[in-house]
Amino acid sequence: MTRLIDGKKISASEVEQLAVDTRQFIAESSVTPGLAVVLVGDDPASQVYVRNKVKQATAAGFNSTEHRLPEETGQAQLNALVEQLNSDPSVHGILVQLPLPAQLSEPEIIRLIAPEKDVDGFHPQNVGALAAGNAELIPCTPMGCMIMLRQTLGDLSGKHAVVVGRSNIVGKPMAALLLQANCTVTIVHSRSQDIEAICRQADILVAAVGRPEMIRGSWVKPGATVIDVGINAVESGGRRRLVGDVAFNEVSEVAGAITPVPGGVGPMTIACLMKNTLTAARQQISV
Numbered sequence: 001m002t003r004l005i006d007g008k009k010i011s012a013s014e015v016e017q018l019a020v021d022t023r024q025f026i027a028e029s030s031v032t033p034g035l036a037v038v039l040v041g042d043d044p045a046s047q048v049y050v051r052n053k054v055k056q057a058t059a060a061g062f063n064s065t066e067h068r069l070p071e072e073t074g075q076a077q078l079n080a081l082v083e084q085l086n087s088d089p090s091v092h093g094i095l096v097q098l099p100l101p102a103q104l105s106e107p108e109i110i111r112l113i114a115p116e117k118d119v120d121g122f123h124p125q126n127v128g129a130l131a132a133g134n135a136e137l138i139p140c141t142p143m144g145c146m147i148m149l150r151q152t153l154g155d156l157s158g159k160h161a162v163v164v165g166r167s168n169i170v171g172k173p174m175a176a177l178l179l180q181a182n183c184t185v186t187i188v189h190s191r192s193q194d195i196e197a198i199c200r201q202a203d204i205l206v207a208a209v210g211r212p213e214m215i216r217g218s219w220v221k222p223g224a225t226v227i228d229v230g231i232n233a234v235e236s237g238g239r240r241r242l243v244g245d246v247a248f249n250e251v252s253e254v255a256g257a258i259t260p261v262p263g264g265v266g267p268m269t270i271a272c273l274m275k276n277t278l279t280a281a282r283q284q285i286s287v
């Protein structure tokens with residue numbers, strides 16, 4: 001029988017522990033961690049994530065603020081907001097929801113965020129620290145995947161991990177964390193050849209592609225652990241629903257353990273954002 005990795009449940013227990021740690025932090029420091037989420041435009045999916053983030057931040061005992069800017073916002077205007085948040089001592093974590101509208105530069109805004117407040121872990125300084133194996137602020141989605149993998153498998157040493165996708169926000173940091181955990185890591189992407197055969201070698205298969213149900217049952221080694229990062233909205237029978245990058249029904253007949261969509265990686269991402277916010281607050285008050 002395949003084991004379901006319940007991200008909703010694991011994230012709830014992470015947030016519960018975090019609320020305890022936060023209460024203690026506030027008692028000792030008299031500082032309440034603050035998270036600022038910036039949303040440019042009105043992408044409906046982003047609005048869902050932002051709402052979930054603000055809700056979880058409140059549950060963890062943080063102050064949280066939401067900054068909504070119109071779709072046609074210019075770079076100078078967004079830069080000014082980030083600079084204001086950088087210099088606001090009540091804000092310990094800043095998250096700018098991606099992707100940004102086309103007229104705005106993502107690299108420019110990511111570089112502008114104060115590295116110690118970069119709770120996404122996307123600033124070049126934090127990316128460098130991750131590559132060197134000494135990061136404090138680790139990208140939330142890969143961190144959430146690692147928590148689920150450790151809970152499922154324990155020590156990951158020597159396992160062959162295959163990551164499908166090489167984005168800066170998921171694939172690359174995921175591969176870095178798996179390497180740090182002593183896995184043998186293979187990354188495949190849109191130019192790779194014979195992806196199926198490579199996936200079939202994986203003890204750990206992480207799909208972060210953005211293609212609905214691309215990974216089929218025949219691509220998976222019996223007993224493998226499968227982590228599905230994909231969040232894809234599809235229409236079926238006139239209804240909109242979410243599916244992952246993994247064909248869940250097929251793959252769950254082969255895999256040893258698998259994450260569902262929804263209820264897998266998504267809630268873990270938000271729990272890890274909260275963990276990073278507390279980490280950031282700790283670092284900022286200790287200087």
Ligand SMILES: NC(=O)C1=CN([C@@H]2O[C@H](COP(=O)(O)OP(=O)(O)OC[C@H]3O[C@@H](n4cnc5c(N)ncnc54)[C@H](OP(=O)(O)O)[C@@H]3O)[C@@H](O)[C@H]2O)C=CC1
Pocket residue numbers: 141164165166167168169170171188189190191195208209210211229230231232265266269
């Ligand atoms: N659950 C969560 O918390 C989160 C979920 N997501 C979801 O995860 C998925 C991936 O997100 P993200 O990393 O931002 O996506 P990107 O679009 O930035 O990257 C997708 C990656 O997949 C590769 N790819 C695309 N098509 C294929 C193919 N046919 N075969 C092999 N590789 C392919 C691309 O290759 P190339 O580089 O060559 O173009 C690229 O590296 C999306 O569904 C997204 O919604 C994202 C973030 C958080």
Ligand SMILES: Nc1nc(=O)c2c([nH]1)NC[C@@H]1CN(c3ccc(C(=O)N[C@@H](CCC(=O)O)C(=O)O)cc3)C=[N+]21
Pocket residue numbers: 048049052095096097098099120140141231242261262263264265266267269270
């Ligand atoms: N700067 C930045 N950082 C991000 O971390 C970031 C981002 N931009 N842009 C978009 C992606 C996507 N993302 C998700 C977060 C939570 C869920 C989530 O909570 N999903 C739930 C519910 C989903 C639903 O019902 O819509 C689930 O999978 O069960 C999904 C996706 C973070 N991202």
Ligand SMILES: [Mg+2]
Pocket residue numbers: 099167
């Ligand atoms: Mg992207």
